[in-house]
Amino acid sequence: MALIVVDVMPKAEILDPQGKAVTRALARLGHEAVGDVRVGKRFELRVDGEVTDALLAQVREVADEVLANTVIEDVVGVSAVDEAQAAR
């Protein structure tokens, strides 16, 4: 088993009210150093067998067509994570 991680973020030009709310909460708690927070999504896809280039290409397609709506979001990362690391 291997793990492929897909990271999706709201497009930079789209206001992220969730991130804004977190930013305000952090400021209230005294973390003035944090200027801005944006909230995205991490998908962990567990796959059988080896992570080949073809499989990664397939996952990139799934990321663009299903996991993210590229009208409002960007896929910012598709990467294989090795099993030992995934287990931790």
Add this chain to the structure above:
Amino acid sequence: MRVGVVTFPGTLDDRDAQRAVRLAGHEPVALWHGEHDLQGVDALVLPGGFSYGDYLRCGAIASLSPIMTEVVDAANRGMPVLGICNGFQMLAEARLLPGGLVRNETGLFVRRDQRLRVERTTTAWTNRFESGQEIVIPLKNGEGRFVATPEEVARLEGEGLVAFRYLGENPNGSIDDIAGLSNAAGNVVGLMPHPEHAVELGFGPTTTRMKAGLDGLEIFKSALEAVAA
């Protein structure tokens, strides 16, 4: 006319939409998301609610349902298709309408009787209104803010595809106060407010106008004329 109303897991307003169809003089036909059968209907309504608990993105998983293959085919053939709230989100996710619907600018769920201006009357669902007519339709959503790239907005404004615009305070931060959109052919319309909640006196929005609260009924009646035409 037979109007199909599709029920997805988490749909809430399918029964209301069926009732609106009946009050507008049509026969409602209950359709199920998991099938590939439109049962020969003449028009389609994708009703509001929270399909799949808004998981992934509002309307995203529903837009990948088995029946959506047939819905997209029918829309591309010119069948009148109306998407209300979550249904509008599905139409955007299915790319039958441009842009996307994201969380309201305020982060809050908004429920109000919403004043709208009908901008385009040459659609299957708005042909009983006069251009510029002001109507009141209940609005209730947390993710109704329409967004699109500036180029896309310029295109759809230039082509006159905006069907409805919010009047008064913009409830969610939608670009250009856009409340509803149509495709170029005019058979596909999506809007965030709920016309199926403004179809019967005493149960819809209350205003001081005569026959107030029935503005939504005109939308469901429109489809009949569109198909008959």
